[in-house]
Amino acid sequence: xxxxxxxxxxFLPALLLSSTLLALTGITLIPSMLEFKFDIxxxxxxPSGYRVLQLGAHAALGYAVLIALGSLLPIHARAGxxxxxxxxxxxxxxLALASLALTALGLYYAGSDTGQKLSALVHTAVGLLFTFxxxxxxxxxxxxxxxxxxxxxHQQPS
Numbered sequence: 733x734x735x736x737x738x739x740x741x742x743f744l745p746a747l748l749l750s751s752t753l754l755a756l757t758g759i760t761l762i763p764s765m766l767e768f769k770f771d772i773x774x775x776x777x778x779p780s781g782y783r784v785l786q787l788g789a790h791a792a793l794g795y796a797v798l799i800a801l802g803s804l805l806p807i808h809a810r811a812g813x814x815x816x817x818x819x820x821x822x823x824x825x826x827l828a829l830a831s832l833a834l835t836a837l838g839l840y841y842a843g844s845d846t847g848q849k850l851s852a853l854v855h856t857a858v859g860l861l862f863t864f865x866x867x868x869x870x871x872x873x874x875x876x877x878x879x880x881x882x883x884x885x886h887q888q889p890s
Contacts, residue, residue, distance in 0.1 A: 738807040755863045757790040821869040828862045
């Protein structure tokens with residue numbers, strides 16, 4: 733597995749693992765969200781005891797991933813931005829991450845039923861898109877690196 737220059741060897745595997753678990757816990761919470769927020773009865777959802785554990789795990793993983801992705805800004809994102817490498821998808825990821833953080837607060841603190849529903853819908857949609865955008869961003873970065881393997885990761889030509 734490749735590593736990110738400027739970060740410890742364990743950082744990228746830990747980020748990938750925690751991000752994958754975050755996506756999986758979020759996806760498994762969708763049926764419960766549809767039932768409790770929108771009164772849509774689905775045939776499958778987590779049992780109530782597991783649902784609380786899933787919510788707690790999703791929230792904790794969300795904060796961990798938010799911190800880890802935030803730590804990419806000073807080295808990884810700054811270098812890519814200066815070199816104009818993968819910067820459009822990177823900027824979209826930063827905006828999506830900010831949206832996820834704000835809508836997560838809305839899930840906890842929105843006082844109205846409408847605010848709760850809107851936060852839930854936006855958080856779910858952006859979360860799913862964010863998952864695919866991360867994969868796209870990573871694959872695009874790997875493709876850039878394969879085209880110019882002789883150069884350091886953040887100094888590949890356009």
